[in-house]
Amino acid sequence: MSVFLDPFQYEFMRKALLGCLLVGFTNGYLSGFIVLRRHALLADGLSHSLLPGLAVGAIFFSLNPVGLFLGALVAALLVVLGGKMITHSSRLKDDTSIGALYIAAFALGIILLKFAPVRVDLSHFLFGNVLGMANGDLWITYALSFFIVLVLTVFHRQLLLALFDPVVASSMGLSVAWLDYLLIGMMVMAMIASLQAVGAVMSIGLLILPAATIYLLSDSYDMMVWGGAFLGMVSAVAGLLLSYWVNLPSGPAIVMVLSAVFVAAYLFGPRYGVINRLLNNRRAKRATPPAPDQTGVDLPPAIS
Amino acid sequence: MSGHHLTIHNVTVSYQHVPAILNIDADLRCGRCVGLLGPNGAGKSTLLKAIAGLVPLQSGEIQLHGHEPRRTRSIAYLPQRGLIDWDFPITVRGMVAMGRFPDLGGWRGFEKRDGEIVGEALAVTHLAPLANRQINALSGGQQQRAFLARAYAQQSHVCLLDEPFAGLDANSQKDLREILRGMAAQGKLLLVSHHDLASVPELFDDVLMLNRELVAFGTVAEAFTPANIARTYSTAPLAPAFP
Numbered sequence: 102m103s104v105f106l107d108p109f110q111y112e113f114m115r116k117a118l119l120g121c122l123l124v125g126f127t128n129g130y131l132s133g134f135i136v137l138r139r140h141a142l143l144a145d146g147l148s149h150s151l152l153p154g155l156a157v158g159a160i161f162f163s164l165n166p167v168g169l170f171l172g173a174l175v176a177a178l179l180v181v182l183g184g185k186m187i188t189h190s191s192r193l194k195d196d197t198s199i200g201a202l203y204i205a206a207f208a209l210g211i212i213l214l215k216f217a218p219v220r221v222d223l224s225h226f227l228f229g230n231v232l233g234m235a236n237g238d239l240w241i242t243y244a245l246s247f248f249i250v251l252v253l254t255v256f257h258r259q260l261l262l263a264l265f266d267p268v269v270a271s272s273m274g275l276s277v278a279w280l281d282y283l284l285i286g287m288m289v290m291a292m293i294a295s296l297q298a299v300g301a302v303m304s305i306g307l308l309i310l311p312a313a314t315i316y317l318l319s320d321s322y323d324m325m326v327w328g329g330a331f332l333g334m335v336s337a338v339a340g341l342l343l344s345y346w347v348n349l350p351s352g353p354a355i356v357m358v359l360s361a362v363f364v365a366a367y368l369f370g371p372r373y374g375v376i377n378r379l380l381n382n383r384r385a386k387r388a389t390p391p392a393p394d395q396t397g398v399d400l401p402p403a404i405s
Numbered sequence: 406m407s408g409h410h411l412t413i414h415n416v417t418v419s420y421q422h423v424p425a426i427l428n429i430d431a432d433l434r435c436g437r438c439v440g441l442l443g444p445n446g447a448g449k450s451t452l453l454k455a456i457a458g459l460v461p462l463q464s465g466e467i468q469l470h471g472h473e474p475r476r477t478r479s480i481a482y483l484p485q486r487g488l489i490d491w492d493f494p495i496t497v498r499g500m501v502a503m504g505r506f507p508d509l510g511g512w513r514g515f516e517k518r519d520g521e522i523v524g525e526a527l528a529v530t531h532l533a534p535l536a537n538r539q540i541n542a543l544s545g546g547q548q549q550r551a552f553l554a555r556a557y558a559q560q561s562h563v564c565l566l567d568e569p570f571a572g573l574d575a576n577s578q579k580d581l582r583e584i585l586r587g588m589a590a591q592g593k594l595l596l597v598s599h600h601d602l603a604s605v606p607e608l609f610d611d612v613l614m615l616n617r618e619l620v621a622f623g624t625v626a627e628a629f630t631p632a633n634i635a636r637t638y639s640t641a642p643l644a645p646a647f648p
């Protein structure tokens with residue numbers, strides 16, 4: 102058997118593969134919206150704010166995935182809505198109010214975990230363990246992925262308009278604020294769907310890097326969304342295999358694969374890559390003729 | 406067409422209890438290109454936003470053809486160019502196609518008819534040769550035309566333009582002026598905020614002069630008089646370019 106197929110003779114690897122495909126696709130698809138909405142840092146903050154909800158879920162429902170899911174969802178929504186409330190009722194701006202709340206929530210989460218009746222490893226929530234995916238986790242991931250992709254597909258026109266031109270979107274009768282909450286809600290769900298596979302914090306890699314990479318390579322919105330989904334999926338599987346071969350933790354291995362592709366796009370991208378742009382600038386400089394002497398010839402005006 | 410009106414009746418809009426525009430009354434006829442003039446802070450943008458439904462009216466009403474306008478369709482708002490991220494990954498055609506979205510809703514597919522409307526919008530605004538370009542490759546004048554094309558694709562009856570001529574060179578300005586004229590000739594109403602007084606007579610049919618309150622409204626010949634200009638800009642120095 103080939104080195105690629107060998108790992109999948111084990112059931113835990115087959116489940117891990119399915120988890121990676123699902124999580125990679127969903128998060129990668131969503132990443133296009135997050136990058137264009139410039140919500141990357143908000144996503145980072147939210148991933149930490151899941152923790153107190155997970156801790157409360159663990160205290161009351163032990164490690165039942167549904168309990169953890171509900172706890173995480175409520176915690177993230179409280180941080181987002183609380184942050185917005187502070188922004189509206191004080192002079193602070195969104196970044197500060199949500200930044201302040203999420204770190205408070207994170208600290209609270211670490212403290213609450215001490216009271217969980219079962220022994221819970223903090224790093225498990227933050228960095229995941231795709232090799233330990235149980236059927237219940239897979240079902241949750243399945244259901245959430247389906248829901249997220251469905252919602253984003255149904256609202257894709259409204260979201261596109263609101264991302265590109267929010268003022269005109271609201272003049273066309275769309276509620277831009279509502280669409281923003283919808284997107285944030287999908288972000289939180291994607292993090293929860295990724296919890297077991299790559300963990301809340303590592304899921305940020307899958308929620309940002311795929312579309313960020315495609316944005317450096319392509320000028321197409323569809324490519325950002327679907328290409329992001331494809332890249333997320335392929336990288337997640339590549340990371341899984343890497344972690345199997347070299348015996349690395351799987352979540353970080355997936356993020357490292359994505360980061361490598363991202364750096365390659367940043368350096369070598371044909372159009373927006375830095376190396377090509379430097380070379381083009383140099384070529385353009387060399388091709389520029391020396392300043393014309395005073396022959397009295399007027400150049401035609403540039404055509405707009 | 407000439408029977409169609411956009412009626413602004415006794416409209417006041419306030420921000421945090423300070424009125425930005427006060428008791429505005431005007432009856433704009435469709436098929437005209439109307440210049441909206443006034444100093445900075447006179448409420449030009451506020452009036453445009455009020456008509457577009459982007460800010461709530463404190464009092465008064467705005468009617469199109471005698472009814473509450475269906476803003477999603479019949480009124481298009483064109484923001485200032487600087488408010489858009491022109492690095493957004495979309496082509497000119499893709500941007501113009503967004504004008505069809507209010508009609509399409511979430512489910513209906515983009516049909517042949519929608520494609521034809523987009524093609525027409527691109528042709529009217531002289532953008533057809535640039536349709537497959539990225540929007541970040543457009544010049545300022547082309548960006549403004551792309552906005553107009555999107556409004557055209559929306560098949561709106563009224564277009565509200567916020568400072569479209571700002572920062573355009575003479576050629577682009579002329580091009581945009583001709584397109585606006587063409588759209589007015591089709592019976593559309595164009596309300597255009599503008600600050601360069603010297604170019605008013607060549608650009609507009611009517612002027613609406615504003616300094617928080619309405620100073621004057623009428624054809625360029627009637628309303629664009631030195632006395633009205635002095636009253637409109639009473640707190641700001643007159644533009645030296647005025648003939």
